[in-house]
Amino acid sequence: DAKTTQPPSMDCAEGRAANLPCNHSTISGNEYVYWYRQIHSQGPQYIIHGLKNNETNEMASLIITEDRKSSTLILPHATLRDTAVYYCIVRVTSGGSNYKLTFGKGTLLTVNP
Amino acid sequence: DVKVTQSSRYLVKRTGEKVFLECVQDMDHENMFWYRQDPGLGLRLIYFSYDVKMKEKGDIPEGYSVSREKKERFSLILESASTNQTSMYLCASSLTLPGMLGSGANVLTFGAGSRLTVL
Numbered sequence: 001d002a003k004t005t006q007p008p009s010m011d012c013a014e015g016r017a018a019n020l021p022c023n024h025s026t027i028s029g030n031e032y033v034y035w036y037r038q039i040h041s042q043g044p045q046y047i048i049h050g051l052k053n054n055e056t057n058e059m060a061s062l063i064i065t066e067d068r069k070s071s072t073l074i075l076p077h078a079t080l081r082d083t084a085v086y087y088c089i090v091r092v093t094s095g096g097s098n099y100k101l102t103f104g105k106g107t108l109l110t111v112n113p
Numbered sequence: 114d115v116k117v118t119q120s121s122r123y124l125v126k127r128t129g130e131k132v133f134l135e136c137v138q139d140m141d142h143e144n145m146f147w148y149r150q151d152p153g154l155g156l157r158l159i160y161f162s163y164d165v166k167m168k169e170k171g172d173i174p175e176g177y178s179v180s181r182e183k184k185e186r187f188s189l190i191l192e193s194a195s196t197n198q199t200s201m202y203l204c205a206s207s208l209t210l211p212g213m214l215g216s217g218a219n220v221l222t223f224g225a226g227s228r229l230t231v232l
Contacts, residue, residue, distance in 0.1 A: 043223030
């Protein structure tokens with residue numbers, strides 16, 4: 001199963017871009033990279049996902065390296081409300097039951113005024 | 114927007130009590146999930162259901178059961194609550210199973226969580 005590695009914490013100034021890295025060196029060719037975030041005392045919230053190509057939506061951009069061994073989530077103009085734990089997840093399969101999304105410890109992003 | 118509503122935000126129960134945690138989603142999703150979240154352990158899957166009356170065990174099903182009598186509702190049951198079940202419980206739903214090959218729209222929508230304290 002592909003595992004992910006993220007820094008435990010990062011800081012970012014309000015209004016600046018936040019770039020959150022994720023390593024997933026054992027990812028296989030058909031596995032997607034998902035990003036979720038969890039604001040304190042709330043449930044996780046889906047942000048974006050991708051397979052090979054870079055992706056952008058109204059919340060963020062996802063840059064996946066050509067070898068797919070790492071990715072970066074970009075919040076272009078971070079606000080205080082973006083302070084949260086950000087989870088990078090690669091689809092996990094287990095015994096044919098491919099329903100699991102395994103959440104690691106994520107990165108605590110703190111956006112400072 | 115998809116809404117996943119968990120009936121209780123905070124509950125305090127006593128050891129041995131039977132506890133019901135209710136979850137309702139309003140977007141006709143086939144799949145529903147129960148996770149628990151504990152400091153240092155992340156989110157762990159307890160049970161999931163891919164259809165009415167269908168269920169599968171997750172990583173930590175011991176001490177829990179579930180019920181899915183209607184598509185929109187998924188209940189987590191603690192038959193006899195214990196102190197080690199004190200946790201944040203998160204319900205989620207999805208239109209397709211997360212990680213299905215070839216599908217890019219398998220996202221989980223979570224509820225706000227139910228924080229259970231067992232005394």
